[in-house]
Amino acid sequence: MKIYVSVDMEGIAGIALPEQLKRGDYFYQESRQLLTRETNAVVEALLEAGATEIIVKDAHASGFNFVPDLLHPGATYCMGATRLSERFPGLDSTFDGAFLIGYHGMAGTERAVRDHTFSSASYQYLKLNGKLVGEIAIDAHLFGRHGVPVLLVTGDDATCREAEATLDGVAVYETKRAVGRHAALMKAPQQVRQELREAVQKAILQQDRCKPYVIEGPYELVVRYASTDIAERKGGDGDRSVKLNGYEVLFQDDDLIRVLGRGM
Structure with missing residues (x-):
């Protein structure tokens, strides 16, 4: 085992x-x-x-x-x-x-x-496909x-x-x-x-x-950052990442590792 x-x-x-x-x-x-x-x-x-x-x-x-x-x-x-x-x-x-x-x-x-x-200093929350995670x-x-x-x-x-x-x-x-x-x-x-x-x-x-836990894609990740300057640095290209407001950015991808990597 x-x-x-x-x-x-x-x-x-x-x-x-x-x-x-x-x-x-x-x-x-x-x-x-x-x-x-x-x-x-x-x-x-x-x-x-x-x-x-x-x-x-x-x-x-x-x-x-x-x-x-x-x-x-x-x-x-x-x-x-x-x-x-x-x-x-x-x-x-x-x-x-x-x-x-x-x-x-x-x-x-x-x-x-x-x-x-993951980090109190960087993120207020992460929301994946509409659900807090x-x-x-x-x-x-x-x-x-x-x-x-x-x-x-x-x-x-x-x-x-x-x-x-x-x-x-x-x-x-x-x-x-x-x-x-x-x-x-x-x-x-x-x-x-x-x-x-x-x-x-x-x-x-x-x-x-117990069964393996898998979150099915495609993925939409909303990250609410701890400050507006962090959100500004993450920015948004208007396609795969979209700035929603001063604190939040939406990231989209078919691969969860990629979308988390961009958001975090």
């Missing part, structure tokens, strides 16, 4: 503050430990469930957030910046499923820890293009609701309950790492309920 694991940081147990999430900030080094230990718990549980190959992608910011010397030896780790066109290196159709670990709600989600879609839907599509279903999503309660509303049959595990953008009712990280074993086993046992 081959599993691809994508790990973000905002949904990891014990994390709620902006000072925990960025290299050089006060609590970042502690957060790297939390991230690495929770990732190790997932890898250990997958090995116990019978996984024979595991690739883990560091999907937060720079892509270099794990503490390398603490990583579980039972997986291969993708670290460092990657292009959207190759967001998940090593992924192909031979994988049996994917996990989205430590994810967060899409931009604009109320009572969600660190809600955003976040990283859960987009990443599930990138896996689905290879016929790989998402089996498990973990993060705060808002993340879990978004995953269940987007992906049929997916298992979810709640690491915290959001009180606001930078506040949550937290489970102890040690408890979360223990409970993840059961969550992983449940996801593997129920994997037949």
